[in-house]
Amino acid sequence: MTIREVAKAAGVSVATASRALNGLSSVTAKTRAKIEATARELNYVPHSGARSLTRRQTDTIGVILPDLFGEFFSEIVRGIDLAVQGAGKNLLLGNMHGSAEQTGQAIRAMRGRVDGLLVMPPHSSAETLDQALTHGIPAVLLNARSSDGATPFVAVDDYAGARLVTEHLIERGARHIVHIAGPASNRDARERERGFREALKEGLGITDPLVLPGDFREDAGRDAARYLLENGTRFDAVFGGNDIMAVDCMAELREASLTIGSEVLVAGFDDIPLARYVTPQLTTVHSDITRLGAAAAELLFRMLAGETPDAQDWLVIAPTLAVRGSTAGGFKPGT
Incomplete structure (x- = not known):
């Protein structure tokens, strides 16, 4: 069905039918209603390519x-x-x-x-x-x-979010916090690592924390956990640069018989739906994606x-912290 057939059935010109179906004001209400009714009866669907050429819009x-x-x-x-x-x-x-x-x-x-x-x-x-x-x-x-x-x-203010979660881990008593970073070329990853480092420096005086490489994918979380376990690294908390890495790190640590939320604290970033459905639920930065x-x-x-x-209309979303079971217990410093 073409617009020519709609125009013929409605008894109007093709130009009038086109103006009516494109919502232009140069058509009377009565004529527009008649053309729209005819189009519905004939099951007419506008051709998006032709419409975009006419209106110079693609919608x-x-x-x-x-x-x-x-x-x-x-x-x-x-x-x-x-x-x-x-x-x-x-x-x-x-x-x-x-x-x-x-x-x-x-x-x-x-x-x-x-x-x-x-x-x-x-x-x-x-x-x-x-x-x-x-x-x-x-x-x-x-x-x-x-x-x-x-x-x-x-x-999203990645820097502020990373500070929030790192400060939370410190408040829970963690003193040996490891960060699994995202790709070095990724802006979000760099800002999250920067927030982590500065929160540790201000909170604990640590200037050279352990940061393990990651790529925001699952295997990076497991690889980080294996590295920590196999090398006998001292750690009491892990902050994953995103939730996927944190969840997989948490799974690997659980398989090593560590109790998440008490023996070791784990936190992530983004608050994807999965964070609420793992056991224990993942503490994470809610960035309102x-x-x-x-x-x-x-x-x-x-x-x-x-x-x-203008710049006042541009938006930087302030993240919040979603505290859940993966950091629920905490422990006294030095334990």
Whole structure:
């Protein structure tokens, strides 16, 4: 069914049918109602490509993430999708797999297909990102900032969150806290490690804590636990750079017959749904990932509506601490 057939059945011109179905005001209410009723009777579905050429809009938002694996990214997408669906628009997902070259390719692939972009580029240089974004497509960054500070962003305060959880472990009596870091090229990972180090320095005077390498994936948590156990490392708490690593580290420590929450404390970051369903439940930094995605989408919609948000409209989400069983017991310093 085409718009020509709708126009013929409604007894109007193709131009009038097009204006009515595209919501333009140059059609009387009576004529619009007749055309819309005819379109429903004929089960007419507008061709998105033709409509975008006419209106120069696609009603589609592009989302480019460094990965689509895991609950962290699924929660971000869930938040974005809630906002996008509420606005009556569509969502187009892409990923860049981390490299600067692939970031540019992913953004270029979206041109002409979307009205605006949401981009999370933790592995990409600011210079590469700036070059890729300077082509007239409105964009909002997630957990990143452009080198000139001109691109709007929404971010979680990773540094403050890491300080919160490290201070909590110290308050619980931990004195030998190990951190499993994320990828060195990842901005979130660097900020979380920085918060951990500074909280330890201020709280315990420790300037050279044990930081084990990780990549935000499950095996890194198990590898870290095995390293600690096999090398006889003295530790009483582990702060995983994200929940996935913390959960897998906790599982490995339990298999070694350590009691989580009393013999050793374990905490994570992000508060993905899994954190509430492991045993014991994981203490973690609640960074409100769903809100991160939704807030970024809503900021982009304002830009598409013609607004020019200034820096006061950009959002840094303050995390909170979700204290659960994995740090429930605590112990006296020195035990």
